[in-house]
Amino acid sequence: ERIWVSNDASYFCVWFGVLFETIKPGCMWFVTAELYNALLLSLLSAWKPASGAECNARNVVITLQAFATFGTVVYIRPYIPPLENLIAAVVAAAIFVAVLLLTVAIAIEA
DSSP states (O other): OOSSOOTTOOHHHHHHGGGTTTBOTTOTHHHHHHHHHHHHHHHHHHOOOSSHHHHHHHHHHHHHHHHHHHHHHHHHOOBSSHHHHHHHHHHHHHHHHHHHHHHHHHHHHO
């Protein structure tokens, strides 16, 4: 059964429902959370700190954000198909590990 298809075939359901079909009912907020996460990581990555301490603080915040994203994906499992949950968890874990290793390398170098 398709969640976002209604009997009246409104514009939103017909044209944009495919974006939400794989997300569990009650987890539609996850799409917004993913966009927020991407925006926050982009803004923090673009910030050029003035000192080494600011750089380390920024990197720790990015690492915590990546870990929170990974934890959310693993705990909530927002997608209906199990494979999509697995892929989302693997991608979030890869981003977290990459950011963590980068943060440690920069902290050691400084």
